[in-house]
Every structure is written in structure tokens, then in C-alpha cells.
Amino acid sequence: MKKFSQLGLFALTIALTILLILPAAQAVDFKISGQINRAVLWGDNGNDDDVKFVDNDNSSTRFRFTGGNDFDDNWRVGITWEVEMQSNPSNDTDIDIGQNDDTSDVDFNERKMEFFVQHKSFGKLYMGQGSTASDGTSEVDLSGTTVVNYSSIEDMAGGFNFRDDDDNIITSVGGAFSNFDGFSRRDRVRYDTPKFGPVYFSGSYMNGQSWDLAGRLAWKWEDVGKLAAAAHYTAADTQRDPYDQWSASASWLFDFGLNFTAAYGARNDVEGRDEDPYNLYGKVGWKFDKWAFSVDYTYSENVGADDDEAQSIGVAAVWNIWESVEFYGSYRYHDLDRDSAQRDPGVGNAEEISAVMIGGRVKF
Amino acid sequence: MTNNQSTWWMLLGIGLAIAALMGCGAKGQPAEFEQTAGEMKEGPGVLTGEEGALVVYDSKRGGSFPQFKGQQSESSATETSEKAGEAAPAASDTSAGSKPIVAGQTSTGTQVSPEAAREFQEFQEWKKEQQAFREFQEWKKTAQGAAEYKEFLEWKEWKSYQEWKKQQGQ
Numbered sequence: 258m259k260k261f262s263q264l265g266l267f268a269l270t271i272a273l274t275i276l277l278i279l280p281a282a283q284a285v286d287f288k289i290s291g292q293i294n295r296a297v298l299w300g301d302n303g304n305d306d307d308v309k310f311v312d313n314d315n316s317s318t319r320f321r322f323t324g325g326n327d328f329d330d331n332w333r334v335g336i337t338w339e340v341e342m343q344s345n346p347s348n349d350t351d352i353d354i355g356q357n358d359d360t361s362d363v364d365f366n367e368r369k370m371e372f373f374v375q376h377k378s379f380g381k382l383y384m385g386q387g388s389t390a391s392d393g394t395s396e397v398d399l400s401g402t403t404v405v406n407y408s409s410i411e412d413m414a415g416g417f418n419f420r421d422d423d424d425n426i427i428t429s430v431g432g433a434f435s436n437f438d439g440f441s442r443r444d445r446v447r448y449d450t451p452k453f454g455p456v457y458f459s460g461s462y463m464n465g466q467s468w469d470l471a472g473r474l475a476w477k478w479e480d481v482g483k484l485a486a487a488a489h490y491t492a493a494d495t496q497r498d499p500y501d502q503w504s505a506s507a508s509w510l511f512d513f514g515l516n517f518t519a520a521y522g523a524r525n526d527v528e529g530r531d532e533d534p535y536n537l538y539g540k541v542g543w544k545f546d547k548w549a550f551s552v553d554y555t556y557s558e559n560v561g562a563d564d565d566e567a568q569s570i571g572v573a574a575v576w577n578i579w580e581s582v583e584f585y586g587s588y589r590y591h592d593l594d595r596d597s598a599q600r601d602p603g604v605g606n607a608e609e610i611s612a613v614m615i616g617g618r619v620k621f
Numbered sequence: 622m623t624n625n626q627s628t629w630w631m632l633l634g635i636g637l638a639i640a641a642l643m644g645c646g647a648k649g650q651p652a653e654f655e656q657t658a659g660e661m662k663e664g665p666g667v668l669t670g671e672e673g674a675l676v677v678y679d680s681k682r683g684g685s686f687p688q689f690k691g692q693q694s695e696s697s698a699t700e701t702s703e704k705a706g707e708a709a710p711a712a713s714d715t716s717a718g719s720k721p722i723v724a725g726q727t728s729t730g731t732q733v734s735p736e737a738a739r740e741f742q743e744f745q746e747w748k749k750e751q752q753a754f755r756e757f758q759e760w761k762k763t764a765q766g767a768a769e770y771k772e773f774l775e776w777k778e779w780k781s782y783q784e785w786k787k788q789q790g791q
Contacts, residue, residue, distance in 0.1 A: 285678060286676065287677045288672075288675060290673055292661050319661060321661065396659060397658075398658050399657075403658040408658070409659070476649055477649060479764065581662075581666050581667045619667055
């Protein structure tokens with residue numbers, strides 16, 4: 258543990274030293290950008306239905322500052338500061354069906370606050386809050402519909418609760434599904450290797466002595482299509498993350514528009530659990546002109562509790578009317594089968610949840 | 622164990638698909654890995670145009686707010702051309718023998734400096750180059766363009782190899 262902390266400090270020292278000894282900046286740039294992504298979300302939990310006005314958590318409302326210095330032809334040092342601000346996030350249980358108020362706290366949430374040092378031959382070193390090596394490894398998707406549907410299916414209506422026919426809450430959609438997408442964004446040090454042909458590898462180390470490793474691949478075949486894939490593994494098994502986990506996802510896009518996406522994630526040896534949770538995801542899509550359509554299916558087992566079986570089917574359409582503006586619509590069906598031994602006494606099985614989201618994302 | 626088996630099957634499937642494509646002889650090349658799910662939309666912005674970001678500073682493009690500078694020169698160019706448009710009829714109205722209105726001079730008598738006229742001309746040429754560059758980028762994306770561009774790169778590599786060989790021989 259101490260050894261790893263020393264390693265982190267050593268890496269920081271190296272990075273700062275490099276900054277100091279490098280020649281003067283050759284090119285400097287600093288940019289501000291952002292997006293607003295709002296939607297109308299209708300849901301039906303089997304007992305009641307409701308309409309919500311939400312921030313689409315598939316790709317939340319946010320803005321960011323980016324910038325960098327190029328030093329000679331090889332070095333680049335840059336920063337990313339990205340924050341999100343969501344009013345009624347679509348995955349927040351405060352907007353459950355039957356809740357009439359908006360979410361009370363609307364704050365800035367950190368996404369990325371990091372700097373990086375990059376060398377053309379030696380790779381890229383990140384320091385700060387940002388994507389861990391494993392972030393996104395379950396979410397490779399070339400369908401063009403990720404603004405409303407991708408393997409993290411709970412982003413769309415994760416705030417809705419599964420209820421029995423007496424309206425007793427069992428768990429939320431967000432609590433029943435997971436794509437086991439690594440460690441998301443954290444305070445960490447991360448290193449990306451340079452590309453070896455179509456492949457590069459990453460590793461990160463973060464608070465709680467957790468670590469992860471990942472690999473990514475992208476390859477394009479002339480007149481045929483493009484393949485992208487990623488996978489991660491962590492056996493950190495720390496107090497912060499007391500398990501080992503891995504996931505992989507791949508997406509194939511033919512030049513004529515047909516595309517396929519698959520993802521798998523699993524968590525092993527979770528403390529206090531007898532069964533290992535895992536998730537399977539598959540998607541078929543079609544892209545043409547300004548349109549993208551997709552149908553997906555996800556199956557999660559043991560995610561919320563031992564012997565849970567949850568499944569979901571989604572249909573999505575995205576219209577990129579202008580390059581900076583897109584409109585989308587999606588229908589998603591959710592089903593949870595929880596073992597009676599895992600439910601509170603007197604609580605029945607979950608009713609199905611249907612949800613429809615219609616909205617738009619505007620980049621500014 | 623079952624989970625691990627499923628993952629291995631998936632990875633094996635991906636590997637087989639790649640091998641099958643390679644076996645079919647399809648020409649391929651490494652591509653840029655782009656994370657789209659959950660990330661911010663790429664491309665232009667409604668307020669920031671093609672850039673997709675407000676460029677506060679870019680040393681390669683002349684310092685602070687190059688976008689606005691571009692717009693300013695564009696609007697001043699428009700104004701200049703409007704003024705030039707006004708100047709043309711005024712010039713045709715002038716009777717023979719009267720002093721013609723020279724380029725850069727407006728009907729209202731406002732003088733446009735030679736530097737401004739030259740800058741305007743340069744701006745027009747830059748705009749044309751931008752257009753040509755965009756066409757080049759589009760061309761590169763086409764099947765024929767990609768093949769020709771690859772051939773061009775290989776030719777360049779061969780040329781530099783020849784140069785190197787020549788230097789080694791000296």
C-alpha cells in the first residue's frame with residue numbers, strides 16, 4: 258500500500274520535472290464547450306404512470322474547459338476540467354413515478370479535473386479526477402444511439418422503482434441492473450501506452466489502493482467496416498472495492514450502416530453474497546443519413562440480490578437533424594424477478610416497468 | 622466459472638470475426654478509438670460553429686478568440702465588398718475624364734488602406750484554401766480517395782527512403 262503511494266508521488270514528481278525541463282511552449286490553446294441534454298420521460302410501474310422532465314443521464318448536461326501546450330514535436334501537456342449540472346437526473350430516485358417535486362439539490366458535479374503529459378513515443382500520463390483505465394470498457398458502441406440507449410440501461414429510467422402490486426418498493430431500476438463498467442471516474446493516476454498498431458493499454462491506481470488494467474482496440478477495414486473493442490480487469494479486492502471484476506465490449510459497424518454491439522461484465526467474490534453477479538448486453542442497429550436506429554436486450558443476474566434475474570428490451574431512434582443538434586426517442590421495458598427469500602416479508606414480486614424518453618441534445 | 626466461460630466465448634467470437642475478416646483479405650488499418658457512450662457530443666456547436674468550442678486562445682491562429690477575429694474579418698470583408706459594390710455603380714456613373722474610383726475607394730470617399738485591401742485578398746484566398754481543405758478531407762474519406770491517399774503516402778515514404786539512401790551513399 259505504502260509502496261503504491263510512493264509510486265504515485267514518484268510519478269507526480271517525474272511529471273512535474275518533465276514540465277520544468279521541457280523547452281518553451283510551441284503552441285497553446287484553451288477552449289470552452291458544453292452541451293444541454295433534456296428530455297421528457299414517461300414511465301409506468303404497473304400501478305401508476307407519470308411524466309417527468311429530466312436531464313438525460315445517458316449524456317448529462319455539462320460544460321468543460323480544455324487546453325494544452327505543445328512542446329517541440331513530441332510533448333504535449335494539457336488540462337481537462339469538466340463539470341455536469343443536472344436538474345432532475347433521469348437515474349435519480351427522487352423523480353420516481355408518483356413523486357411530484359423536482360430534485361431539491363441542483364449542484365455542479367465533478368466529472369474531470371485533470372492534467373496530462375503526453376509523449377508521442379512514451380504514451381500519456383494523467384493525474385487528477387477523471388476516467389479510470391476501466392471506464393467505458395463495457396460501453397463500446399458504434400450504433401449512433403448512445404445518447405439514449407447503451408449498455409448502461411439504467412441511465413434512462415434508473416430512478417424508477419420496481420414495486421409489487423401493493424405498491425411496496427422492491428428496488429430501483431438502477432439497483433437491479435449494472436454493466437460493471439469498471440471504476441468510472443475517480444481521483445487517480447492513469448497511464449496509457451502509445452498505440453501498438455490498433456491496440457493500446459491502460460492502467461490506473463486510485464484512492465483505497467484500488468487499481469485496474471484495460472486494453473482498447475480500433476480497426477477499420479477498407480470498404481467493409483469498423484471494429485472497436487475494450488476490456489478491463491481488476492482484482493484489487495480492497496476495502497473500497499472488495500471484489501474482482503472484469504468486463505468486455507465490442508462493436509462492429511458496417512460501412513453500409515448495419516451494426517452489432519455486445520458487452521459482458523461480471524463481478525466475482527462479492528462480500529456478503531453467495532452468487533456472482535453478471536450482465537449480458539446485445540444490440541443491433543442501423544445508421545443511414547442523419548438517422549440511427551437500434552434494438553437492444555440486456556440480461557442481469559444476481560445484481561441487486563442473490564438469484565435476481567432482470568431483463569430489459571429497448572428500442573431507440575436518433576435524428577441528427579443538424580451536426581450540433583440531435584433529437585431522440587426510446588422505449589424501454591424492464592422486468593425483475595426477485596426470489597421471495599430475498600424480499601421483505603409481505604412484499605410480492607415486482608411489476609414490470611415501461612418507460613419512454615423523448616428529448617434532444619444540443620451542443621453549444 | 623460460468624461467467625468466465627461466457628466472457629471467453631465472447632472474446633473468442635471477436636477474435637474469430639477479426640481472423641475471418643483478415644482471412645478474407647480485406648485491407649485494414651488501425652483506427653482511432655473513440656468513446657461515445659456517456660461522453661459529450663462531438664462536432665460543431667450551435668453557438669461555436671464548426672469548432673464545437675469557444676476558442677479562448679490559440680497561439681497557432683493568432684492568439685485570443687480567433688473565431689471572433691475570423692468573423693470580424695468576414696464581416697469587415699462583407700462590408701468592404703458591399704462598399705465596393707456601391708463603388709462600382711458610382712464608378713460607372715462617373716463621366717469620361719473624371720477620376721475613376723480605384724479599388725479600395727468607396728463612393729462615400731472613405732479610403733481603404735492598401736494593407737486592408739491586401740488583408741482582404743489574403744482572407745479570400747484563405748477561405749478558398751479552407752474550402753479546398755474540406756474537400757480534400759471529404760475526398761480522403763471516399764474509397765477511391767483513401768486508396769489514392771495511401772498510395773501518395775507510400776510514394777512519399779519511398780521518396781524519403783531514396784533520399785536517405787542517397788545520403789548514405791555520399
